[in-house]
Amino acid sequence: MAYKLKLIQFLNRTFLPLTLVAFSHVFGQTVAFTPAGQASGFSKYNLTVSTANGTDGAGGFSMAGTNFAAATRYLIKISFDGGTNWYEIANATATSGTWQGDGLFKTTDAQTFQIAWSHSRMADELAAWPGAVNTGTINLRISNIAESVHYPSSTGAAFVLDLVQPSINTSVISSNNSTNNAYATTGNQITVTFTTSEDLDNSDNPIVGTISGVSASVTGSAQSWTVYNIISTHADGTAT
Structure with missing residues (x-):
């Protein structure tokens, strides 16, 4: 009986911490999309945003994530029709992680990333760009390579689109x-x-x-x- 008790204690000490580590990689991913020149949580993409100073040039968005799989590739896509059709961001600038092109980026060993792209990356490089409109949304999401898991959700984070100056x-x-x-x-x-x-x-x-x-x-x-x-x-x- 003493032997069995010691074996159980050994198993508890050895494998419980490993189980907790495994769960930390599965849960808790956070990603924030922020329009240029705005605070986190701002949910519009308007004329002010489109010309604000950004890491990759005027306008656009930045995205920052934590607790993603370390040194792993993910895909960033954008939608202009509420999440029906999705398009790859072709070019961007990484200040944390590695930008690999055509929507692909790689996280750091510390499970983080920070990527930005300018207004022209959307308006000049994407044929689906809707132009100067004041209706609809821009939706943004990150996916694993298989595109079977999406962050923050399958429909992404939505930003109200308004690029028409009122008169x-x-x-x-x-x-x-x-x-x-x-x-x-x-x-x-x-x-x-x-x-x-x-x-x-x-x-x-x-x-x-x-x-x-x-x-x-x-x-x-x-x-x-x-x-x-x-x-x-x-x-x-x-x-x-």
Whole structure:
């Protein structure tokens, strides 16, 4: 009995740690796709992103991963139709890991990678690029070589695509001057109301402006907005 007990203890000491190591390679992979010039978690690809400074040039994305298999090849692909059709990123720049071309990259011995590609890698090198549109998404995913396992999922990480600059449809400037609302004096409020060709986002991309060189406040939502301030240090003349 003593022999059997020692054997069981030996097995527990020897093989339990090996089992834990094996699981650490199977679970816990993390990958983050980040639009150029933005913080992690930003989920849009717009005009600001397309021209922001990036590791591989203007615009595009960077991706960083941890806990992937060490020194192993993976495949990065992109979709412009919600994940129906997928295309290889032909060229990119690696700051961690090794870029091998045509969507292929190799992780480091420490199980990590950091890869970036510019806007032109998508717009100029991929025939499927949808062009200057303000609908749809860019979806990104990493797969094993067999393309049987995908990260973060089979549909990838989605980024709302908006590369069309909105235009102003109508605008009106007025004041609350009791005598003539086409004029304003100290203490009067100047108000500019305007409508746009599409919904504006005042959270991620705050609307800012001035009236006669003085900062103005902004209110509104969707396609209807108001910009205003109160006459104080404004220069004499036509308000713009």
